[in-house]
Amino acid sequence: MPRAKFNTLTEQMFYVLLCLQRECCGMDVLEQIPVMTGGRVHIGSGTLYDLLEQFTDAGLIRETKHEGRRRSYVLTEAGALMLQKEYGRLCAQVQDYQNYFEVRGNA
Amino acid sequence: MRDKKKSLNLYLLYDRQGIKRHLEEMAEKGWMLEKTPSHFWTYRKIEPRKITFEVVYYQKATSFDPEPSEEQKEFIAFCEQTGWKFVSSWAQMQFFYNEQQNPIPLDTDPVMEIEAIHKTMRKGFLPVYWWLVILALFGCMSGLLSMINHPINFWGNFIHCFTLATWVMCLAFYITEILAYNSWRRRARSAAQHGEFLASANTAKKQKIKGAILLAWVCIGIGHWAFSGNILYQLIGVGSVLCMLLLILGVQGTKAYLKKKKVSARKNLVITLLVDVVLAVLLYGTFLFLVIKFSIQFASTKQAVDVERVALYIQDLLPTGYEEYGVDGVKHEESIFLVHDTVYQYAWDEETDEEWYFDYETVQVKVPLIYEMCKKEMLSHVDNEAWAYAQIGAEEWQAREVYQAVSLQYGSWPMYLICYDDRMVEVVLDWEPDKEQQAYIVEKLAR
Structure with a gap:
């Protein structure tokens, strides 16, 4: 079960889980996030190392390979659900934003 | 020219920003961090340049x-792999540097960072500080009990006053340290919710101030011990400092030796703890034994030395003709708060085999605030089921208040507590003094 601390995700957590929909190692995640966000989001290697450990402990991701000092991970079902839930929350926020301006625009 | 130097790290464990700033300033001055084996960090000479440091x-x-x-x-x-280079570690703290311009920091989530700092603090700093608070509280309680129950002995002895003041100071230091950390953590957690990392106040500067106060305090203690002229106090001072140094050296030496021998962390912890306990018991046990042994010897030699402090001799009160007079004991204690003298005397006539005893105790109070508590202690000298001090007329003793020991069963006893404005005199005679003797006692002991 995911821990209570992951009830909502920070921006960095969201992109880490998003990257891990496909199996990849920590370095891949570090490289993919800036590309995915056009350089808007960066994640530090210290933070990522901790996050990968915490996500594994919480069952949101699982380790797939451990070659030398290189570990690969992939999203679990719980992780995918978490990501879906976060996506839903973000969409709801966007919808609320749009509704607000539509109402003001009509008024 | 030196190419290496050591310097004492005064930054506290949670002051990540302070350490980072310090290491960057050192690099700009041409000193690169090399090793952090203890509180003394080693730096090596480099070309002065801008280097970014990170502490994780x-x-x-x-x-x-x-x-x-x-x-x-x-x-x-x-x-x-992200361009950072590892320098050294100090327990949980890991030091990295990066020579690129504006590198991505190692930690980019302040919430997680504060959590990591707090976990580190809970492992070492906080438990140690709470134990020190408990220890200091015990020290304060013991000192306060001594002050309440035996105020004359407490205020008259520099060691007792100094020890209590030291415990109070330690308690204040430890508590302010914990409070400062908790206050920073509360504010940092709030700032982290907005994505900001809140740097703590410069902990090294605070430690320097505290260190200076501590050093000044230790100098006062050492100065007093050195110039007190009391060899027992001097030995206690030197002995306790020596024991402390040996204990620190023994414990740190064991830990470093076991690390060098690649002994596992768990084994090292257990052995070092055992060495700590055994060494502390051995060192302080031996020290205490020597102090007690020396005090006994010291007390017996002190009587002969300090007779010059006797203000009034029994032979001046008695008619002449006694074979032998003597001073059985003299005790003198002096501090900035009070002067306390106790003198025991006797006289003996061989022909009649008559013996007379005369004891007196004077307390000169230098701080009016402690007068009443000292008087209370003096009054408690005669306070049991049979005997008690009763107030009598003070005119004959030219005093503010005078008390005499009385008993319902035995009547009055020539034991008096004579209270002046800033001085108390307790005299115990073997006979009822006449007016002339009273006047003589007043003349010699009232001032």
Whole structure:
């Protein structure tokens, strides 16, 4: 079960889980996030190392390979659900934003 | 020219920003951090330049690790893949540097960072500080009890006053340290919710101020001991400092030796703790034994030395003709708060085999605030089921108040507590003094 601390995700957590929909190692995640966000989001290697450990402990991701000092991970079902839930929350926020301006625009 | 130097690290464990700033300033001055084996960090000479430093907290490391574990090496290698270079570690703290311009920091989530700092603090700093608070509280309680129950002995003895003041100071230091950390953590957690990392106040500066106060305090103690002229106090001072140094050296030496021998962290911790306990018991046990032994010898030699402090001799009160007079004991204590003298005397006539005893105790109070508590203690000298002090006329003794020991069964006893404005005199005679003798006692002991 995911821990209570992951009830909502920070921006960095969201992109880490998003990257891990496909199996990849920590370095891949570090490289993919800036590309995915056009350089808007960066994640530090210290933070990522901790996050990968915490996500594994919480069952949101699982380790797939451990070659030398290189570990690969992939999203679990719980992780995918978490990501879906976060996506839903973000969409709801966007919808609320749009509704607000539509109402003001009509008024 | 030196190419290496050591300097004492005064930054506290949670002051990540302070340490980072300090290491960057050192690099700009041409000193690069090299090793952090203890509080003394080693720097090597480099070309002065701008280098970015980062301090991260790796929870699985301890200060007892003989070398980084495989997992820790993996963590270091992971960070090094992003351009950071590992310098050294100090328990959970890992030091990295980067020579690129504006590198991506190792920690980019302040919430997680504060959590990591707090976990580190809970492992070492906070438990140690709470134990020190408990220890200081015991010290304060013991000192306060001594002050309440035996105020004359307490205020008259520099060691007692100094020890209590030291405990109070330590307690204040430890508590302010914990409060400062908790206050920073509360504010930092709030700032982290907005994505900001709140730097703590410069902990090294605070430590320097505290260190200066501590040093000044120790100098006062050492100065007093050195110039007190009391060899027992001097030995106690030197002995306690020596015991402390030997204990620190023994414990740190054991820990460092076991690390060098690649003994596992758990074994090292257990052995070092055992050495700590055994060494403390041995050192302080021996020290205490020597102090007690020396005090006994010292007390017996002191009587002969301090007779010059006798203000009134029994032979001046008695008619002439006694074979032998003597001073059985003299006790003198003096501090900035009071002067306390106790004198025991006797006289003996061989022909009649008559013996007379005369004891007196004077307390000269220098701080009016403690007068009443000292008087209370003096009054308690005669306070039991049979005897008590009763107030009598003070005119004949030219005093403010006079008390005499009385008993319902035996009547009055020539034991008097004579209270002046800033001085108390207790005299115990073997006979009822006449007016002339009273006047003589007043003349000699009232001032």
